[in-house]
Amino acid sequence: MSRAFGTGSGPARTLVAQAFRPARAALWAIVWIVATALLAANATAQPDIRQMAGVPLPSADLPNGTVTVRVVRQTISTNAPDQRVELVGGTEPVAEVTDASGRAQFENVPRGVTMRAVAVVDEERLESQPFQLPEEGGVRLLLAAGVGMTRG
Known part of the structure; x- marks a missing residue:
């Protein structure tokens, strides 16, 4: 009856296990390093909401004279519904309320007027x-809101 080397018990099995112990430890170290690097890369791939917040983005896919304001809390995925948003800068402010997706849409906004979008969320x-x-x-x-974008 023959057995493959290292498949039984006894001194031969112990020697094989001891011989591969450093290689196994090195393999786990490599797996840990790669996993950590992938997680770090994923974390840095997320957009910095503070850099995007408050910056007007011209959008050719919107109808002429339309301003869309999205309001969120702390992360891009946390919509802020039922928030009053004002466009300030014309003769008098114009207000809309955000929908369930956190968006307020203003239509027929006049060209040539410098304006700002303003909202108060959680004070x-x-x-x-x-x-x-x-x-x-x-x-x-x-x-x-909640990312330090307060101005004025």
């Missing part, structure tokens, strides 16, 4: 950079 005043509508399309904005 935090959020304010966009000043902007004007482009010749074609509209403007998209993101206002984010």
